[in-house]
Amino acid sequence: MPLSTTARTPGRAALPQLLDPASIAIVGASRDTSRIGGVALDHLQRLGYQGQVYPVNPRYAEIAGLACYPDIESVPQVPDVAVLALGADEVLPQLRRCHARGIRAAIVYASGYAETGEAGAGRQAALAAFARESGMAIAGPNCMGLANLTTRAITAFATTFRAFPPQDGPGAVSLLTQSGNVCAIVYATGRQMDVGFHQFINTGNEACLDYADYLDYLADDAQTAAVVGYVEGLRNGSGFIEAAARLRAADKPLILLKAGESEAGSAATQSHTAVLAGNQAIYRAAFAQVGAMQAGDPTHLTDLAYLAGFRQRSAGRRVVVASVSGAMGALSADLLSAAGLDVPRLPEAVQQRLLAGVPELGAVANPVDLTGQLFNRSGLAHAVLDNLAATDGIDVIFLYATAYLLDRVADELIEVAGKTDRLIVVATTGEPASRARLADAGVALFPDCARAARALGTYVGWLGTAAPTAHWMALRARA
Template identity: 35%
Template sequence: MNHQAIALGAALDPASIAIVGASDNKNKVGGRPLDYLKRFGYAGRVYPVNPSRSVVQGQPCFPDIATLPEVPDLAIVAVAGSAVLEAVQACASKGIRAAIILSSGFGETGDLGRRQQAEIAEAAAAAGMRLIGPNSQGLANFSSGAVANFSTMFTQLPPQDGPVAIVSQSGATSAALYTLLRLNGVGVRYVLATGNEADVTVSELALAVAADPAIKLIVVYAESLRDADMLARAAAAAKDRGIPLLMLKAGRSAAGAAAAASHTGALINEDGVVDAFFQRHAIWRATELLDIVNIAPLYLKEIRPRGRNLVVVSNSGSSCVMCADFADGLGLPMAALSATTRGRAGRALASFATCSNPIDVATALLGDSRALGAVLQALADDEAGDLYLISLPVAGDGYDLEQLAEDIASFEKTTGRTVAVSATTAATQEPFRRRGLVTFGSERQALAALDQFTRHLALTASAQAQAQAPAHQRRPLLLPPGTSAFLSEAQSMAVLADAGLPMAAHQVCFDADQAVSAWRGMGAAVAIKACSAELPHKSEHGLVHLNVDGEAAVRRAFEACRQGVQALDIAWDGAIVAKMARGRRELAIGGKMDPVFGPVIMVSDGGKYIEAMPDFVLLIPPFDAAAARAAIGALRVAPLFAGVRGEPPMDVDAICAAMVTVASIMQQNADTVASIDLNPVIVGCAGDGIVIADALIERRLPDGSAAHAFLPLNAVTEEVAQ
């Protein structure tokens, strides 16, 4: 374990704590952590520091850090912003391993605050001291009582150590998650708030808590991500231990991004890339806090279903109908029960009950409290079901809830199947919750949780398969010498053809006679395009001529390209004469280097409406052909690939192969290639392959950046009508 990890471990489980700016007032930021440490049973040594007091909250107080009798593992800094730097320097000089800065007024306030924050971070880093914050609500570890945090919610809802870790940039959101989980009966071990993240990030803390054997679920809230490699490590560590990692990443919209910038001074990530990164690493992205809170009990059961086939049992016919509708909308298939199962269930119920799936037990439970148990016994021997929803919207007087709860709990225990119960009132839910059954207030809530749970399991399995996929080794691209931001189209096509991508037949011509000769050699209509490394976007200048046929037409198109480039006063690299490629569909494939997440690959529908009606999917490499196929299947146009109305299927295998090749190229040429754009990619029938009619490579500048904010999905770079 390296020094940084040891220091972070000391922050999460310190043997001793100093509180700089300790206060007698338990409701002040400097007073609350001292109160909490005593209140929640912290057994380590605590050193209040305040030059104007000798005793704070009944404990001896020290005038400064230098006079402490030992070097504490952790310091809590709760002084005014102007005094923070001096306090951090004193802690660093003492040799303290980690410090939490509760003070605000730094990076979230603007340029001056960012400079002050950087100065504090530099002072800590120079001494090897880890820094949480500034603008942090603090850290809380309820297994040891090390509550170095000032949230008011810990007195509103008494802590209970449990299997959940909450890691959040926002202190308020960490407290809200804690509150909602505790109200739902879930124990929480860690509540960790990183604030402005001058040093320690949510990703690093997620990795740290994943090593705790008691943790069964990690929940993260973030407004920006700047250490994707660390988050990937955290996700991998969680997967290795079977710990689900749920993340609420704010800042999806422009308005949300602006709000995040003013909240924690966060840098904003491109949201589609964030989604692709989460998908690649099996991190489930929640849309709101309740998405996390409602599903947490399912994850904590540690029962993992084999599939998504659903069985619904209810004492309401309308609930049966609505559940079937909800399930269909979510893509949860209703399990096909065997005739034997249906017969056994029918014998346990009144003649008017419905024994197909959903199973409507009607009023049978009023007359026979063991009828549900008999139905569940019939279901236990049927392997068709993976998920079971027991819906009891009506269960008042006359219903033996204790017996019903006992029978459902017995079914879950003996079969190891995933069971959810929905009931409308808290009183009805109580017997089920008491027996550890996962219980919801409505069928829709329950089914949404089952859907997310099983999709997340499938995502985890897919991510593990991709992690084990063999890497595609290719030799580095040999880019032609030059300092231009882009290669010309001809250069790009030559380089990528050498890497194994199928380029359209073409010839670079420097006079009209060469162009005519090229046209004759191709024996069909051609495209004629101006070529220049200074001209990545030719269409908008009218320098692309399609379906050119006949000597006179070829000469006119060539001359128009030459004169057009001359008028723009840019370098003339000839004109490309390319055979017109024909196929079934035009797609686009692109790759770019994201400054945080590294290579990102895009596949999208093509054609001239690509920007007006975007239809794309992003992937983070490495991935194999199976993952590429799954991504292509998510496009809106995907049903066309199989062929419709008697059409033959398209060559999806060739598309997948090109995507894997582009991903490999981007990974292995990260130092030299900023982006690749293949557009259009013309797809033929199955077995006919694809033809790339246009290509563009952007160099990576010496400082590692791109020449411009290239993103194929919303900045299509070339003509698409070939």
């Protein structure tokens, strides 16, 4: 067995209080819902959090209908977590008071630490020392706050939760990023694709808890089915590898975007979260070794998070393309091939079977050209797709249709999706009215054929990584 990292960070034990709090104090709470001390309070009140919320600010007796307390000592209950909406100079004294009060977890928004030079680095060292001594689980500093979207314990000051509310019910994808903004961006783009999120974690400067600590927690978290991460540089490589391999062993995708590919990007990460981006090739190799999916940009990251929600369906390298447009079929085949997938020519017998069912087809070799007849001939889509779903040597069905035509054949597609467990990926243009119904039927829907092909290629590549990762981890444990 590899060594556990649990012992290393004292605050690890209080991660449940930090990430799944039943009660929350906000120190520095504000009545102004556009200010940093007011945003989280507003989220907690409006977005359905069922726990206790205690605003703390000596200037108010009440904020938005909640009793407001002059100091943390006056709060009538020891909250699970204290959110510090305070400037850097006030943080450490306040943390000592929280600790004295028995609070085991805290979130530090403040910047002005290691990311800002020598004085900040000293401040951060003092914070880290306090965390070690106290055993408190401290998120940040220089972080945007956290969110448990399942319980709606949203302590992040990101306004994106207003524009893009969490899903109804629990989520399965947990975000773990070394940037608050990337966390918020992937959350927002994911919500637009109906991804259901569980944890929203951005690590900030990682003065106390680092990336590996959170990853270790998420590997054990029953609610988390996939982890979507953004990494600038890792402080605890060994802890990361063990947690990542545990995720792979549990068949939970770990999907990572790494900054610092270029010279300018690498220099930027150093000043941003005070971490060396390191050698990109080394990171790439390590991510491959632990069986992580690697994204190339934030949208690719979101697309992979979305596709990871279709694990219940079987998938593989061999893709059949069906399209309402010969050109889009050809382009899709090109893009799928470029993404490392196969678009095999269908056997003659299968082609004959397709043509026997639907003589109007424009092409049957793969891509299959459904042509505009889809519009006029009811049942055409079902006849073809049902046939393809039952054809040997095909792992994934890839369909391109405009939103207009997709709506027209949605019922037929949903019927086929109910009969096969193969992955069905649809690329469309425009906004189909049948989006929610297709999602319920387990059809993966992308707004762009290039994005769909690229995500599918990365995802299918990942499916084959379980055994190699397990083999390597076994070798590593023996070494």
